[in-house]
Amino acid sequence: MDAAAPTRLPPGGQNAIAEALGLLGDEWTLLILRYALQGTRRYQDWRERLPISHAVLSARLTRLTDAGLLARDAYQQRPVRYEYRLTPRGRCDVRAVIWRGEGASFSSGRDVGSIGTLSTERTHHELMRRGHRGIQQLWELDAPVLVACKGWVMGGSFQRALLCDVRIAAEGTRFRLPELGHGVIPDTGGVAVLHQMCGPGVVSDLVLTCRVMNAGEALAHGVVSRVVPADQLDDVVREAAEQIAAAPKVAVKLVRENIRHLSLPEVRASMADEMVFQTFLNKSDDYAEFRAARTEGRAGDYYTGS
Structure with missing residues (x-):
């Protein structure tokens, strides 16, 4: 067999690369691993860096631990808190x-x-910034x-x-x-x-x-x-x-x-506009009327353009 040729991996095959590709098909998993490679180890640090809910983060960390990509170690006992460290398998060259x-x-x-x-303590603008x-x-x-x-x-x-x-x-x-x-x-x-x-x-x-x-x-x-x-x-x-x-x-x-x-400067500029426009829209009179009309089961009749 040609040693330079890629090895074809059957779907669902029991090998580390196939399983890693399956895990990395999830965007949150991908971002969690990226920060892990940069040294992030603690739950709250991922929460600070990503616009991710507690439920999603907990589920992804558990999945990565079960898959052997992360190892969980307690660093505090009362209450018990854990660090998540990349295993040798987790550091594979993807x-x-x-x-x-x-x-x-x-x-x-x-x-x-x-x-x-x-319902959140963060402003709409803060949520947009974290998401972007x-x-x-x-x-x-x-x-x-x-x-x-x-x-x-x-x-x-x-x-x-x-x-x-x-x-x-x-x-x-x-x-x-x-x-x-x-x-x-x-x-x-x-x-x-x-x-x-x-x-x-x-x-x-x-x-x-x-x-x-x-x-x-x-x-x-x-x-x-x-x-x-x-x-x-x-x-x-x-x-x-x-x-x-x-x-x-x-x-x-x-x-x-x-x-x-060739492409990213325009996309970044557009996303910056989107963050400002969506934040304004969220507090606009028209959006308030739109939501009220939907709640009351009627057409929106009072749009002012502001």
Whole structure:
């Protein structure tokens, strides 16, 4: 066997790399491991660095510990508190990451009933800043991120997928930005990326009408690079990841830097605008009227543009 050729890993295979790729398909897991590699060890430190809930962080740390990527050691007894240290397995050289969803869809979107109702001590602006800082860590990863799109790819998850390196879609995949229909704007950088890919006319149509973009249209505009039969999606994405992993690491790093230099300044500027605009919108008279109309089951009649 050619020693330089990548080893093909069967889905679900019992080996460290296959299991690591499965774990790293979750964005929170990816970000937790990134900070662990930078020296973060304590629960509260991850909470300070990431816009993540207690439930999600606890679940991901448990999963990473069970998988042998983190080791848990008590550093305090009353009450008991733990540090999480990377194991030798957790420090493996990850060369490509596959981000996929379980079930029928990559992501069918957030619980829209929670929009505008989150109870927290942090201001809306602070939450936006934490969210942007978290997702922008994707750009600092040495490993390219490939997204396996299927079913619905909706809202914020659609935008996060747009911030990744490669998107491959299954036939029948549907993409949508429904935010305006809920009285808010897209705020995770996706509008800027779509503007670069599709131009102002298409992105305005998608955002202002909240219409669906099918897989064929997404391919025509370069939103995805390939459309494949649904039963081949995981194999095709894994093969692409293995091809990247077999390439010289420095070459992959430098070509990604080159591509990012061409696109990221505009995306960062757009996200800065989104943070200001969404914060203003959250406190606007129109948004208050929109929410009141929804609650009372009537049309919004008193929009003032402020």
